[in-house]
Amino acid sequence: MRSKGKHLEIACLSDIHLGHGLVPTSDIINRLYKALPSNAESDKLDIIFLAGDVFDKLLFLPDAPVLDIQIWIADLFELCHRHNIALRVLEGTPSHDRGQGKQFEMIYLTVGYDRDDKFVDFKYVPTLSIEYIELLDINVLYVPDEWDHDPDITWESVKNLLKDQGLEQVDFAVMHGNFEYHLPDHLKIPCHQSERYLEVVKHYIFIGHFHTHSVYDRIITQGSFDRLGHGEEEPKGHVRVRVSEDGNHDRVEFRINHDATMFVTIDTTGMDAAAVINKIKAQDNLPKGSHVRIQCTNDGDVKNAISTLREHFPHYTIKLKVVSEEKVVNSDVTGLTAKYEAVEISSSNVTKLLEEKCITMGLDTNRIEQVKALLDRVQAQ
Incomplete structure (x- = not known):
């Protein structure tokens, strides 16, 4: 070394x-x-x-x-x-x-x-x-x-x-x-x-x-x-x-990275819109361009006042996280969850992907080679 x-x-x-x-x-x-x-x-x-x-x-x-x-x-x-x-x-x-x-x-x-x-x-x-x-x-x-x-x-x-x-x-x-x-x-x-x-x-x-x-x-x-x-x-x-x-x-x-963009969540349970405004103002360390997520209940006043909050704080991006006692509704995923991700198919990987699919279908080697040869002819056109 x-x-x-x-x-x-x-x-x-x-x-x-x-x-x-x-x-x-x-x-x-x-x-x-x-x-x-x-x-x-x-x-x-x-x-x-x-x-x-x-x-x-x-x-x-x-x-x-x-x-x-x-x-x-x-x-x-x-x-x-x-x-x-x-x-x-x-x-x-x-x-x-x-x-x-x-x-x-x-x-x-x-x-x-x-x-x-x-x-x-x-x-x-x-x-x-x-x-x-x-x-x-x-x-x-x-x-x-x-x-x-x-x-x-x-x-x-x-x-x-x-x-x-x-x-x-x-x-x-x-x-x-x-x-x-x-x-x-x-x-x-x-x-x-x-x-x-x-x-x-x-x-x-x-x-x-x-x-x-x-x-x-x-x-x-x-x-x-x-x-x-x-x-x-x-x-x-x-x-x-x-x-x-x-x-x-x-x-x-x-x-x-001390300048990293700020993303904060503010729990507004039991608050009215005026109290939320004061709570956001109290976040004096939030620079312009920060993202503020307002956590509120489905039947609370805050949910109906979101437009007022956005007008009051135009330099922040404000969004809602609506919750109930039983479950989170319309919330962002905050942890890692299993999900489907599409596989991008390109000329560099399509043959490999097709071959893997043929194997899972139980095709024999000769049939797989025939399928790959057909794909080669299609790609050559």
Whole structure:
């Protein structure tokens, strides 16, 4: 392992969600500049990992956030060039990133950061892979989200990659998805098994997707960089990790994004509209652009006064959470729940998806090959 100083210095961010519908992209980007400034501390950094979900949804060229995003990407490359920092961008959840990490590749080549005079050690990683980074003398395992519908199959692929490269361990893993400890016991959602990956990673595993920061053994969940909805009222930010060869002088630090958008819930049970107005006014730490959720009962006066509240506080986004003693009605989901997620079908994965469906239908090998050949003819037209 090589580094600029005595220790390897890493910054890892994930779940940035540029293009988000509730939090302006310009606000998130301004906070990214503060998180990764061009200063003496950044000069010590060896590598930056963006561990998935840089984007929130598919964006189109005329969309307002696109230019801001492209400028930020170019500035991030300039930061890496100026301070000799390697950069790796992992593909996250397909329904969020949607392959838009290619924007990094496009800007990298267009501006010329592949040239010797402006060189940045950069790679966009959309596939399950192991990379040897010569600059730092480290092996890194990359696991994008939803690489396979079955995490056990993904694990078998990881073992095959290790075997093919003659490795028993990698130095680091950068992943997007969930481990079993991220989920409540009652949720039976397929997920990665932490013990497996801890056995094959010497130092640290960085994982995105779960929006709350945590550290479990040597697994670091960065959490989302900014607050993006109600139920995410905990601190947000990114992680800095200092790694020593022997592991005796390591340091893991969570860098809080103090400017993260505020999402607050105010319980107004038993209050009238005037009392609610006074309670919101008492929240003197709420900056403009904050999101305020009013929790009230279905038959209360507050529900009927929501328009008045919005007129009184035009600089906040105000919404209702209507509750009863028995259950929550019309509320936002504040915890992780099992849900159906559509699988995006593209030319790069349709053959694999079709083959898996044929297997589940019990078709024999010859019939599957016939179906795949027919698909190839359709795609060629």
